[in-house]
Amino acid sequence: MDAETWSTQSHHGTAQFEAWRHALSRTHLDWDLRPSRTSEFHADIRERVLDGIRVVECFCDPCEGSRRKPELRHSNEAYFGVLFELSGHEIIRQGDRQAELSAGDFVLWDSEREMDFKVTSRLHKLTLLIPKFRAKRLEWDVERFAGTVVKNSSAVSGISAEALRRLARDFTAIEEKDAEAVMQPILSLLMATLTTRQEPASASVAHRDHFSAFCRFIGNNLEDGRLDPRTVAEAHGVSLRYLHTVFAHNNDTCCNFMRRERLRRCHADLSRPHCRDTITEIAFRWGFNDAAHFSRAFKAEFGIAPKTLRRK
Structure with a gap:
């Protein structure tokens, strides 16, 4: 599957944020979104499926959103999400955990649990949506890491951050035949980092x-x-x-x-x-x-x- 792109550039005024609301719910599951300001809103998305995993790169202006019971009910599939900050600043809350993410940090979140986010400055992020059945089939005990934030503060987390940066740069150019060879080492590296850093x-x-x-x-x-x-x-x-x-x-x-x-x-x-x-x-x-x-x-x-x- 080739990469799909989307931008608010084809929309104007208040229609930009409404278009963003629909685009984010299509690419990142259903969210109740609120703009941080009422003026123009700019966002861009690139999306591709690699080895069954949805890879989504996103640029967006400040905004905030939440997933509550109505949004959870609308989701037909369950995912573990890996959210990696390439630049900007974002606050994430899932359950009793709240964390501030900056460039090089990433967090694992669970699509079946309520969650809030707030983007406080122009953001560039990469999201991996990993189907839960896929993680369980690989016998990864991922549930216990939901809400875990990995700060870009050591050699171990730095290696994971560099792998995600490179994926964000190159994922649209990866050939289908190479998708599994690229994604499997990245997933294993992320799990190893979560295990050692939690x-x-x-x-x-x-x-x-x-x-x-x-x-x-x-x-x-x-x-x-x-x-x-x-x-x-x-x-x-x-x-x-x-x-x-x-x-x-x-x-x-x-x-x-x-x-x-x-x-x-x-x-x-x-x-x-x-x-x-x-x-x-x-x-x-x-x-x-x-x-x-x-x-x-x-x-x-x-x-x-x-x-x-x-x-x-």
């Missing part, structure tokens, strides 16, 4: 963000008897292995957390003075499917049998 504190923040999201999802779906760890992982676009890693990081397991939360909901219902539901009805409502197993688990958790609690 600080323990950053890992803890990533785990905390995901752990909170997993727990909220479980709490909102406890009545579904089919809820299991795989369902939770798939709902968040992460691997089952990563889900178990996050719970282990919090000295817990997903299955134990689900069981405890279901038992707590049952305990709350059984403790209500005017609850007319039977013990079995309550147990089944909160995802248990065996009354005897529920009674044993309940007594092991709270030191009292369901019937005894109800009598009290």
Whole structure:
């Protein structure tokens, strides 16, 4: 596929930013965009697919945008994005992480998580959109690096930055037959850099963000008897292995957390003075499917049998 180009030069006045809104959503997924000023807006895009990865080079004036639930719902595919700053300045926020990016810095972001950006000066950037199925097929545990910023401050990150600069310069001239040979070493280099550069504190923040999201999802779906760890992982676009890693990081397991939360909901219902539901009805409502197993688990958790609690 040859490179496609787009520019605001063919538009005038306020139509320029509207055209940019549509162009960015086409090349970088759906975003809710806001201009930083009301005068003319200038932007240029070059885009190409290399070895199944969308490579997008972009110049743009200051603006800001966000991806929230409406934009997330409009996206049919899931990606990991690598955003590399060639020049200019940008502020990125995903989850509880916020980072300021300057020339030579890059960040990994997750298209299935809410995100904000603010371009504060004329920007030149390169974005790689890597399909999630591609990363998982290669057994890259990418989820734990989402939101990680790599600053251009060492020899390791400098090598990655130079590779991305060269890709931005040459990607339109790469022949199709050479695409895999070019992209695979770059992806491996980026993963190696993320692995070596991620600080323990950053890992803890990533785990905390995901752990909170997993727990909220479980709490909102406890009545579904089919809820299991795989369902939770798939709902968040992460691997089952990563889900178990996050719970282990919090000295817990997903299955134990689900069981405890279901038992707590049952305990709350059984403790209500005017609850007319039977013990079995309550147990089944909160995802248990065996009354005897529920009674044993309940007594092991709270030191009292369901019937005894109800009598009290």
